[in-house]
Amino acid sequence: MPERSNFIRDIVAADVAAGRIEVPVTRFPPEPNGYLHIGHAKSICLNFGIAAEFGGHCNLRFDDTNPVKEEQEYLDAIEADVRWLGFDWGGNLFHASDYFEQLYGWAVHLVKAGRAYVDDLSADEIREHRGTLTEPGRDSPYRDRSVAENLDLLARMRAGEFENGARVLRAKIDMASPNINLRDPVLYRIVHASHPRTGDAWCIYPTYDFAHGQSDAIEGVTHSICTLEFEVHRPLYDWLIANLPVPHIPHQYEFARLNLTHTVLSKRVLKRLVDDGHVRGWDDPRMPTISGLRRRGFPAAGIREFAAMIGVARTDSVIEVGQLEHAVRSVLNRTAARRFGVLDPLKVVITNWPEDRIETMEVVNNPEDPGAGTRIVEFGRELWIERDDFMEEPVPKFFRLAPGREVRLRNAYFVTCHEVVKGDAGRVMELRCSYDPLTRGGDSPDGRRPKATLHWVSAAHAVPAEVRLYDHLFNRPDPGTDGHLFADLNPASETILNGVMLEPALADTPPGETVQFERLGYFTPDADSRPGALVFNRTLTLKDTWAKVQAKGG
RNA sequence: UGGCGCGUGGCUCAACGGUAGAGCACCUGACUCUGGAUCAGGGGGUUCCAGGUUCGAAUCCUGGCGCGCCAGCCA
Numbered sequence A: 001m002p003e004r005s006n007f008i009r010d011i012v013a014a015d016v017a018a019g020r021i022e023v024p025v026t027r028f029p030p031e032p033n034g035y036l037h038i039g040h041a042k043s044i045c046l047n048f049g050i051a052a053e054f055g056g057h058c059n060l061r062f063d064d065t066n067p068v069k070e071e072q073e074y075l076d077a078i079e080a081d082v083r084w085l086g087f088d089w090g091g092n093l094f095h096a097s098d099y100f101e102q103l104y105g106w107a108v109h110l111v112k113a114g115r116a117y118v119d120d121l122s123a124d125e126i127r128e129h130r131g132t133l134t135e136p137g138r139d140s141p142y143r144d145r146s147v148a149e150n151l152d153l154l155a156r157m158r159a160g161e162f163e164n165g166a167r168v169l170r171a172k173i174d175m176a177s178p179n180i181n182l183r184d185p186v187l188y189r190i191v192h193a194s195h196p197r198t199g200d201a202w203c204i205y206p207t208y209d210f211a212h213g214q215s216d217a218i219e220g221v222t223h224s225i226c227t228l229e230f231e232v233h234r235p236l237y238d239w240l241i242a243n244l245p246v247p248h249i250p251h252q253y254e255f256a257r258l259n260l261t262h263t264v265l266s267k268r269v270l271k272r273l274v275d276d277g278h279v280r281g282w283d284d285p286r287m288p289t290i291s292g293l294r295r296r297g298f299p300a301a302g303i304r305e306f307a308a309m310i311g312v313a314r315t316d317s318v319i320e321v322g323q324l325e326h327a328v329r330s331v332l333n334r335t336a337a338r339r340f341g342v343l344d345p346l347k348v349v350i351t352n353w354p355e356d357r358i359e360t361m362e363v364v365n366n367p368e369d370p371g372a373g374t375r376i377v378e379f380g381r382e383l384w385i386e387r388d389d390f391m392e393e394p395v396p397k398f399f400r401l402a403p404g405r406e407v408r409l410r411n412a413y414f415v416t417c418h419e420v421v422k423g424d425a426g427r428v429m430e431l432r433c434s435y436d437p438l439t440r441g442g443d444s445p446d447g448r449r450p451k452a453t454l455h456w457v458s459a460a461h462a463v464p465a466e467v468r469l470y471d472h473l474f475n476r477p478d479p480g481t482d483g484h485l486f487a488d489l490n491p492a493s494e495t496i497l498n499g500v501m502l503e504p505a506l507a508d509t510p511p512g513e514t515v516q517f518e519r520l521g522y523f524t525p526d527a528d529s530r531p532g533a534l535v536f537n538r539t540l541t542l543k544d545t546w547a548k549v550q551a552k553g554g
Numbered sequence B: 001u002g003g004c005g006c007g008u009g010g011c012u013c014a015a016c017g018g019u020a021g022a023g024c025a026c027c028u029g030a031c032u033c034u035g036g037a038u039c040a041g042g043g044g045g046u047u048c049c050a051g052g053u054u055c056g057a058a059u060c061c062u063g064g065c066g067c068g069c070c071a072g073c074c075a
Helices: A005-018 A038-053 A074-083 A096-110 A121-130 A147-159 A208-221 A228-243 A267-275 A290-296 A299-309 A321-335 A437-442 A504-508 A545-553
Strands: A027-028 A057-062 A093-095 A114-119 A168-171 A186-190 A204-206 A223-227 A251-255 A345-350 A359-363 A376-377 A382-386 A407-411 A414-422 A429-433 A463-470 A492-504 A515-517 A521-525 A534-541
Touching: A005 A223, A005 A251, A027 A038, A027 A208, A027 A223, A038 A057, A038 A290, A038 A299, A057 A208, A074 A290, A074 A299, A093 A096, A096 A114, A096 A147, A096 A168, A096 A186, A096 A204, A096 A208, A114 A147, A147 A186, A168 A228, A168 A267, A186 A208, A186 A376, A204 A437, A204 A463, A208 A223, A208 A228, A208 A376, A208 A437, A223 A228, A290 A299, A290 A534, A299 A321, A321 A345, A321 A521, A321 A534, A407 A437, A429 A504, A437 A504, A463 A504, A492 A504, A492 A534
Parallel strands: A027 A057, A057 A093, A223 A251, A345 A429, A463 A534
Antiparallel strands: A114 A168, A168 A186, A186 A204, A345 A382, A359 A376, A407 A414, A414 A429, A463 A492, A515 A521, A521 A534
């Protein structure tokens, strides 16, 4: 499925066609202050996708300029997530911190050129001097310090002579600019904190604005693609590039970040969900993080397909989660092995089946993929079927099992229910059925065609398991709209089922593989799963038109 | 309010001066040993509004309106 074009692709293609560049160089620049989420996946697919399409390359560059928020755990997780998504940065793994010395040198360059100065104003005072959206700012009293004094102060900032916040280095641009980002933006701040990579080598750190474009220049990035909120920074990006002796001139392009219904894509909020215990971790299957989606069973190919499907534009937008789910189902439908699992088991005894007789049935692994082969499943006198697949008094349009009714057990036999055994509270405990020996494999010689085909598991062979059902993390499409984000959490986002009965082959499902439990949905072994204590996560249900029919009838 | 940007079916995107299309969602039908796969069809758009330019405007111009972003020593 060829990816649809988009305005950034068009720009790159035009640049190549016009000979402005040979091949594009892009970069994915996460800050290691949290885990990557599906919104980052959109950016990753865009950056790596464009590079690959035009024969260029994409760097993985950590924007690690703020040591108080960044951690090694995040660095590691981000690498793993990008790789899992299917992208390869080759040897091009970089860190803004790799460039700290060069960046500092350029800061000195700016000072010498009279284009930067050390400001002694406090953060509050700087804010006051900055003006507002409608009023121009005022010059800092320290704005006209001599080059010599600025050089001296900057060196002493670096040497650690001053406390956090005591001074900053600022670009000298225009305090009256209508673009507030040009009102002498801060380039360096004093932060006595040790950095995950540079340790205590530095106590001053460059701001995003001073680090990003210059890092792009150092790496020869041609197209620096970021999200819309950086649009107002572009004049500053260009100003710095124009005023520094950089080896290359990169350009910044902005696109609209991803928003999804029924969830939230903000690292700040995701971190709170984790820290406040609303979920069990960054990789909780309900999280929209890459690691959460992976644990949930979403295949990387599904996420890539989703990214290709939604396109890239400059319009703020909110994608319906259904679209992500569609992409994932479409991948899983053609790749997932089919298995039998009974979530809510109801015992069926086949009264005309000999006590100890076991037959084996050959069952197709994936009707969408003949190459997936077949497997052997045991069939015996006692079986488990889904409780939902039986109704003592069937309502109209319910075609499954009911007293006196015949259904097909998938790939096995036709069975007819003769007796309903109930417990004390009137709960159905067991169904007593007969089977038709002539229907082995699921076809009858007389052409009878039951209206329903049920999945089943041999009770003598079934493997018990825990299954975790997942639903949207938030119970409204636009969580937090009323200002109470956490009140919008979906209390039913996770439902734990015990005593689920699985066909034995499921015990060997490798981690990371998502299978289909026929008629129910897609499931994957959870990281908590152990031999003898299996745990499966429900990735997604199948599209359920029966549920739709029911909803209408109700 | 100053600056920058964005407005095309319910949602996401195409159409780049020449008959407004696609995917998702929705509805209907066919088919089926997953009621769920799959296939086929259908409904749904004054292209934010108003002027202007043009033989012709979603597209160009002007003016409105609406929405987003920017006043961190976050990114």
